[in-house]
Amino acid sequence: MLVGNWKMFKTIHETRHFAEVLGRNVGKLSADIDFAVCPPYTALQVAKVVLPAQILTGAQNMHQAEDGAYTGEISASMLKELGVTYVVLGHSERRQMFAETDGGVRDKVEAAQTAGFVPIVCVGENDSEREAGQTMAVVGRQTRIALEKAAKDGDKLVVAYEPVWAIGTGKTPSPADAQAVIQGIRKVVAEVLGEDAASQVRILYGGSVKPGNIAQFVSQPDIDGALVGGASLDPESFVAMAQSMTTA
Ligand SMILES: O=C[C@H](O)COP(=O)(O)O
Numbered sequence: 001m002l003v004g005n006w007k008m009f010k011t012i013h014e015t016r017h018f019a020e021v022l023g024r025n026v027g028k029l030s031a032d033i034d035f036a037v038c039p040p041y042t043a044l045q046v047a048k049v050v051l052p053a054q055i056l057t058g059a060q061n062m063h064q065a066e067d068g069a070y071t072g073e074i075s076a077s078m079l080k081e082l083g084v085t086y087v088v089l090g091h092s093e094r095r096q097m098f099a100e101t102d103g104g105v106r107d108k109v110e111a112a113q114t115a116g117f118v119p120i121v122c123v124g125e126n127d128s129e130r131e132a133g134q135t136m137a138v139v140g141r142q143t144r145i146a147l148e149k150a151a152k153d154g155d156k157l158v159v160a161y162e163p164v165w166a167i168g169t170g171k172t173p174s175p176a177d178a179q180a181v182i183q184g185i186r187k188v189v190a191e192v193l194g195e196d197a198a199s200q201v202r203i204l205y206g207g208s209v210k211p212g213n214i215a216q217f218v219s220q221p222d223i224d225g226a227l228v229g230g231a232s233l234d235p236e237s238f239v240a241m242a243q244s245m246t247t248a
Helices: 012-024 041-050 076-081 092-097 102-114 127-131 135-146 175-193 195-200 214-218 235-247
Strands: 002-005 035-038 055-059 086-089 118-123 158-161 202-206 226-228
Touching: 002 235, 012 041, 012 235, 035 086, 041 055, 076 102, 086 102, 102 118, 102 135, 118 135, 127 135, 135 175, 158 175, 175 195, 175 202, 175 214, 214 226, 214 235, 226 235
Parallel strands: 002 035, 002 226, 035 055, 055 086, 086 118, 118 158, 158 202, 202 226
Antiparallel strands: none
């Protein structure tokens, strides 16, 4: 699975251009890979209309309430109308800069699944937690709490392991280190949701993924794909990553 998280980049006009370029390159995309892009809310509609059908869309966040006085927030029913398939939840930028909590992510996961979306739950340790040897404790806690109210169906869930220190920095863990953490996350999914869900759930790696390094991550046995920020903004780079995955 290859997911582009565009963060606060791309206008409607820029999204249309990306989608048109991908449309011209659709023959290069393997049918064996699930593709998605997660544009800003304002560009979700044009992305859905112009992207090739093989590329699904995702939102970058969602409020857990059905509606209400929540200035600046967006609900599941609003995203439904936009044809969204996935919702990224608990991204470290939301945890760090917008005070998202483990319990809040758990409530959003439940609300997103109830609405029929597949949540992409992000977990990851920061630099000091890593240096203190707390990586598995942190991602284990984040995963366990996020899934407390989740469906026991691995097809309805994606988890993304994104070490905070690797996001947008050009630094990455070794593929073996990423594999070890993701294997640990899969064990936590098994504890919370059962073995069947753990074997079905897709667990992605994210953090400074590029066309030149994606193959070494997705060729690891427990890594089912990548959640990509910066390198997903350029359509040629998106296609190059898809092609590297095919040969991995
Ligand atoms: O959601 C995506 C991640 O934050 C990774 O971002 P990056 O590929 O720019 O490091």
